[in-house]
Amino acid sequence: MIQQTSPEIGGMGHSVKRKEDRRFIQGKGNYVDDVHLPEMVYGQLVRSPYAHARIKNINIENAKQVPGVLAVITGDDLAKAGLAWMPTLFFDKQMVLATGKVLFQAQEVAFVVAEDRYAAADAAELVEVEYEELPVLVDPHHSLDADAPILREDREQKSNHIFHWEVGDRLATQKAIEESLVKAKVDAVFQRCHPAPLETCGCVADFNTATGRLTVWLTSQAPHAHRTLFALVGGIPENNIRVISPDIGGGFGNKVPIYPGYVCAIVASLKLGRPVKWIETRSENLQSTGFARDYHMTAEIGADPDGTVKALRVKTLADHGAFNAAAQPTKFPAGLFSICTGSYQFPNAFCEVDGVYTNKAPGGIAYRCSFRVTEASYLIERAMDVLAYELKTDPAELRLKNFIPPEKFPYQTPLGWSYDSGNYRAAMDKALEMAGYRELRKEQEEKRKKGELMGIGVSSFTEVVGAGPSHTFDIVGIKMFDSCEIRIHPTGKAIARLGTKSQGQGHETTFPQIIAQELGIPVADITLEEGDTDTAPYGLGTYASRSTPVAGGATSMASRKIREKARKIAAHLLEVSEEDLEWEPGKFFVKGAPSKAKTIQDIAFAAYTNLPAGMEAGLEAVHYYDPPNLTFPFGTYICVVDIDKGTGEIKVRRFIAVDDCGNIINPMIVEGQIHGGLTEGLGIAFMQLISYDESGNVQGGNFMDYLLPTAVETPNWETGKTCTPSPHHPIGAKGVGESPNVGSPAAFVNAVVDALSHLGVRHIDMPITPWKVWQILKEKGMAE
Amino acid sequence: MTARIEKTFQVKAPIEKVWALLSDPRSVVQFVPGAKITESLEERTFKGAISVKVGPIVTDYKGDIHVDRLDEDAHEIELAGRGQDVRGKGSASMKMTGKLDALPDGGTEARTVSEINVVGILAQFGGRMIYDVSDVMFKEFTERFKSQLEQPVEGTSAEAATTEPVNAIRLVSSALGRSVRRAFGGSDDSGDKS
Numbered sequence: 001m002i003q004q005t006s007p008e009i010g011g012m013g014h015s016v017k018r019k020e021d022r023r024f025i026q027g028k029g030n031y032v033d034d035v036h037l038p039e040m041v042y043g044q045l046v047r048s049p050y051a052h053a054r055i056k057n058i059n060i061e062n063a064k065q066v067p068g069v070l071a072v073i074t075g076d077d078l079a080k081a082g083l084a085w086m087p088t089l090f091f092d093k094q095m096v097l098a099t100g101k102v103l104f105q106a107q108e109v110a111f112v113v114a115e116d117r118y119a120a121a122d123a124a125e126l127v128e129v130e131y132e133e134l135p136v137l138v139d140p141h142h143s144l145d146a147d148a149p150i151l152r153e154d155r156e157q158k159s160n161h162i163f164h165w166e167v168g169d170r171l172a173t174q175k176a177i178e179e180s181l182v183k184a185k186v187d188a189v190f191q192r193c194h195p196a197p198l199e200t201c202g203c204v205a206d207f208n209t210a211t212g213r214l215t216v217w218l219t220s221q222a223p224h225a226h227r228t229l230f231a232l233v234g235g236i237p238e239n240n241i242r243v244i245s246p247d248i249g250g251g252f253g254n255k256v257p258i259y260p261g262y263v264c265a266i267v268a269s270l271k272l273g274r275p276v277k278w279i280e281t282r283s284e285n286l287q288s289t290g291f292a293r294d295y296h297m298t299a300e301i302g303a304d305p306d307g308t309v310k311a312l313r314v315k316t317l318a319d320h321g322a323f324n325a326a327a328q329p330t331k332f333p334a335g336l337f338s339i340c341t342g343s344y345q346f347p348n349a350f351c352e353v354d355g356v357y358t359n360k361a362p363g364g365i366a367y368r369c370s371f372r373v374t375e376a377s378y379l380i381e382r383a384m385d386v387l388a389y390e391l392k393t394d395p396a397e398l399r400l401k402n403f404i405p406p407e408k409f410p411y412q413t414p415l416g417w418s419y420d421s422g423n424y425r426a427a428m429d430k431a432l433e434m435a436g437y438r439e440l441r442k443e444q445e446e447k448r449k450k451g452e453l454m455g456i457g458v459s460s461f462t463e464v465v466g467a468g469p470s471h472t473f474d475i476v477g478i479k480m481f482d483s484c485e486i487r488i489h490p491t492g493k494a495i496a497r498l499g500t501k502s503q504g505q506g507h508e509t510t511f512p513q514i515i516a517q518e519l520g521i522p523v524a525d526i527t528l529e530e531g532d533t534d535t536a537p538y539g540l541g542t543y544a545s546r547s548t549p550v551a552g553g554a555t556s557m558a559s560r561k562i563r564e565k566a567r568k569i570a571a572h573l574l575e576v577s578e579e580d581l582e583w584e585p586g587k588f589f590v591k592g593a594p595s596k597a598k599t600i601q602d603i604a605f606a607a608y609t610n611l612p613a614g615m616e617a618g619l620e621a622v623h624y625y626d627p628p629n630l631t632f633p634f635g636t637y638i639c640v641v642d643i644d645k646g647t648g649e650i651k652v653r654r655f656i657a658v659d660d661c662g663n664i665i666n667p668m669i670v671e672g673q674i675h676g677g678l679t680e681g682l683g684i685a686f687m688q689l690i691s692y693d694e695s696g697n698v699q700g701g702n703f704m705d706y707l708l709p710t711a712v713e714t715p716n717w718e719t720g721k722t723c724t725p726s727p728h729h730p731i732g733a734k735g736v737g738e739s740p741n742v743g744s745p746a747a748f749v750n751a752v753v754d755a756l757s758h759l760g761v762r763h764i765d766m767p768i769t770p771w772k773v774w775q776i777l778k779e780k781g782m783a784e
Numbered sequence: 785m786t787a788r789i790e791k792t793f794q795v796k797a798p799i800e801k802v803w804a805l806l807s808d809p810r811s812v813v814q815f816v817p818g819a820k821i822t823e824s825l826e827e828r829t830f831k832g833a834i835s836v837k838v839g840p841i842v843t844d845y846k847g848d849i850h851v852d853r854l855d856e857d858a859h860e861i862e863l864a865g866r867g868q869d870v871r872g873k874g875s876a877s878m879k880m881t882g883k884l885d886a887l888p889d890g891g892t893e894a895r896t897v898s899e900i901n902v903v904g905i906l907a908q909f910g911g912r913m914i915y916d917v918s919d920v921m922f923k924e925f926t927e928r929f930k931s932q933l934e935q936p937v938e939g940t941s942a943e944a945a946t947t948e949p950v951n952a953i954r955l956v957s958s959a960l961g962r963s964v965r966r967a968f969g970g971s972d973d974s975g976d977k978s
Contacts, residue, residue, distance in 0.1 A: 105908075127872075131868070693785045
């Protein structure tokens, strides 16, 4: 149990108001586009209109004539410096500016730099590129056809195949499915979608010709990793690179990769000796930067007639676009997709994934997701519902029957994971009770008799977050630890710096709460800094719900190092031995004599003024935390929908979300994270798709086509929680940011399918639009 | 994206007179907003250009037009065109068939079917823009075409022969107006054709 601190200290469990919000709501945030430097100039990218075409000629003469234009950089210019291509985060390379040919619509072709944004935009219009169109490959199911155009002429392997990855026992799983008396199968596409953060990507690159130092203000979720990559690729000594991630307006995985615009701005600054700003437009962000998902999946379950599951087989085709720019740990080409056995006891499982190229924007980033966990969770939760229909059993009952029971943790899954802790039944029971599940089923039955359409969707997801243990997890070789450095000032106030980077998660509040919990220093007295590679300790950044599991562990451990030194100083001040001291948050006192005490503030002052003989001055610590395992948050979501037979419109009547993320640091922030993630899940389930027509034209490349849910579409979220701490994490926390996005799409889709299940409907691919529903109703003779 | 557009209009002029005009791309082009023929390569092949402005996007397509089929007896013509934007913003191709029928009142009915394929930034707007823009262009075309044929005096169609880009403001406001009307429940007879 976590000891409760006073509200003044504001340790774990207190809904401390977010410290950063004061500046955000006053418009005093400092985002990349707020950076203005003397002599700063502006960059604009010229992009390809074609999905696949050979570049025959680029004429930059007219563009150079525009007043204020300083430089026009093409792929050939970069090639001379060896920078036309850059490595992606997953063993592939990507063109910075196209040379030879373009491979997706909106690909970067040239970079114009001018004194102001208008001149840069005007000149970009005048860059004349002559193309020869090539056959376009849009459908990943045709990527491996014999007559498919080979997209990547740069690769030795003359094929559009990127990788094959498999895990589990193929033969045992096949046998178990063949022998099962009940079988269920679902083909599901988790469509290509985009995180669409409020702030698009951008940077200001400032190369100082006098000092030889490069400073880059960057929309980066992982500033340290980006600094190292800039050093390795650009050949600039790492000590001469400073990456600063200022305030970030949402990342959701979109700001993990390095984008061509960043590299172009850096090259232009090196060339001109002036700061260069490059900021994407909304369409550029949607059309060219890291998309998410695009997994084309099949799941088969074998089960006994009583509903006991026996085996799960998953086969998936992954569309990575023109370059494999997935941002995920080195040993996991399909991320953590093998979490696909979910919350259930499958004795046998097998999972295989093939990645292919198409003429689409590159990516495959982890949109509010630990690397393909969302796809996995969606698939298993859909498949369990299909099995429930096969068995004519209630989907909640089927899940309860197959849950891994609490006493079996740590639980080894057949696909290699060791789940740390879980109590799935507790979360399910709570959700069923909050929903009034039995009454809802009765209501549904009565409505069906009257011809009305109502559906109840259940999703009992298990998440895997907190990448990750160094024995298994690295990104391009860098181990996935994270770090915290804490300095206590003489007056008892403190500053902490971390290797993570908040993009709106509330780090300036929650990490100080951990320190407040461990040291008793009031949260108001602790300043938190992240994102400046010159000052913060090295870390891998914030994505995949890893900040609390990894950097939170580091914060806790660094605090404890300080507490150990504080104990020595307290013993010196109180003239007792260390063993005679007891700790409560904020002070050491003598056992049996609570009035004989020294506060952490007294101790901090003594650390600079009155030290025991021979002790090093100061009170500070740094810790690089290597988590022993991942953490496995879970929960049950229940969604209730009503469908209008006249229009196909889906109304989400209720949504109940019971989450278990272990011990909670700030309940208000957790709830806010859940509201945000559920709303994103709603958008994915019902509205969002980056599609391409047969010529490779992006059809979801602006906010007219790529819809975001607003308050109008968003239902009232009913949240609840259970608490199953992580046994291996220093403060028992598991992380929560992505759970609602991982668990909710299946709940929404299951609810709609449930409303139509008596008509024989078993699956509908997302986004489930009214048009799709109406077509089904028409086909079934139900449309009014 | 590919769009299929079918249009029918009537002209108060005898079929042979209409045919004389319609069967020669050099004369047809003067009625197409923003279009011109720049060079005759051979009897049935021409070099041409068309400028289309949608909002902030101006595309200047340059390319070839070829008369694939010309059936004098049936009054049928098939045209194929293909062009690239001069600044590399994309390409467009078109296949159009036109057929004339004499009407009992001495007039003529023209039926056209066009298949347009657009690649590039314009195509990102999808059907709503392509259909709306082509509607506006076609309306302008028929007005000019009819006024030429229905004018008793020759040589008064100087205005119609303009090669200025399609009137941007009128086009955009008209097309946007349609999109807005659709969003608020107005009719949309073209949205599902893409």
